Structures are given as structure tokens and as C-alpha cells.
Amino acid sequence: MNQTIEQLYQEIGSSALALADSLAGRLLVYAEVQKGVISSDIFYINTDGAVRYRFCPKQMKDLVYSFWEQWKSEPGNREWLVMSYVIDGGKFSMDLTYPDQVNDEEELSDRRPRAITKYFGDMKVDYSKPK
Numbered sequence: 001m002n003q004t005i006e007q008l009y010q011e012i013g014s015s016a017l018a019l020a021d022s023l024a025g026r027l028l029v030y031a032e033v034q035k036g037v038i039s040s041d042i043f044y045i046n047t048d049g050a051v052r053y054r055f056c057p058k059q060m061k062d063l064v065y066s067f068w069e070q071w072k073s074e075p076g077n078r079e080w081l082v083m084s085y086v087i088d089g090g091k092f093s094m095d096l097t098y099p100d101q102v103n104d105e106e107e108l109s110d111r112r113p114r115a116i117t118k119y120f121g122d123m124k125v126d127y128s129k130p131k
Contacts, residue, residue, distance in 0.1 A: 002074055008067040012085055013092050015060045021130060022047040028119045029056070029085040032108050033068040039108055040064050043116055043125065051116070051125045084115055 016029050025045030032039045040056040056064070064083065072079040082097035102111070116125060 002070075005067065005070050005074060008063060008070060009092070009094070012060070012063050012067060013087055015063060016042055016085070017087065019054055019057070019060070020044045020046075020052070024049070025088075026119060027087040028115070029060075029064070029083070030112055030115050031056075031061075031064045031083045031085070032081060032111070033065060033083070034081065038065050038068075041112070043120065045120070045123070051120050051123045052130075053125050053127045054130075082111065082115075084119070086119060 012029060016027055017023065019042055020027055023044055024047040027042065027044035030041050030043065038061050040061045042054040042056055042060075043051050044054075046052045068080070068083075071077050078098055080096040081099045081102055084095040084097075086093045086095070
């Protein structure tokens with residue numbers, strides 16, 4: 001990774017951690033990006049043992065979009081469609097899914113639940129607004 005990509009990678013993680021109230025386990029930033037369009041959400045295990053859902057604010061979406069732009073402009077990198085950015089036990093990892101790895105007949109609403117299951121198993125997701 002070049003320095004700009006590395007910095008954005010770190011900023012995404014720091015921003016996600018700042019948004020996760022009562023974090024007590026794994027955190028997932030799930031994003032789908034295409035030119036001019038982004039969907040980005042945060043899922044994490046809180047101290048109640050539940051998976052909490054949060055919309056990513058504009059600043060976080062801007063970081064993810066900038067990461068996408070920088071990534072694809074780097075020689076040797078391919079343009080990805082889906083990013084699963086995981087923080088678990090202080091360790092950061094990222095899985096990228098490329099357009100040719102995605103079923104064209106599926107929507108975000110099909111792919112995101114599979115990602116949640118992949119990273120959180122059968123845990124129920126709490127979609128309520130924080131108090």
C-alpha cells in the first residue's frame with residue numbers, strides 16, 4: 001500500500017472505533033462502492049452481547065470513497081465493489097470483493113446479510129437507534 005492508502009486505511013479504522021459505543025468484540029465496516037455511489041454501514045458487538053448497527057456518517061463514507069479512489073488508481077490494484085473492513089481484538093483486516101466476483105442479479109440487500117453472518121454467525125442484529 002502506498003502512504004495515502006495506508007493513511008486512509010488507518011483513518012477508516014479509527015473513525016469506525018469512535019462510532020462504536022460500548023464496543024466489546026468484533027467490528028465490521030461493510031461498504032459497497034461504485035463511481036459516485038456508496039453504501040457504508042457499521043456492525044459491532046457491544047457490551048450487551050448484541051450486534052449493533054450504525055449508519056456511517058458522511059465523513060466516514062467520504063473516507064471509504066477516498067480509499068476506493070486511491071486503491072484503484074494504484075498500479076496493479078483492481079477496482080473493488082465490496083469492502084469488509086474488520087477490527088477484532090485490536091487487529092485490522094480487510095476483504096475486498098471485485099465486480100466479477102458478484103452475482104449481477106443480487107442487490108446490496110442480498111450481499112450484506114451474508115457478510116454479517118460470515119463475521120458474526122447467527123447473532124441477531126439490533127437495528128434500533130441509540131439512546
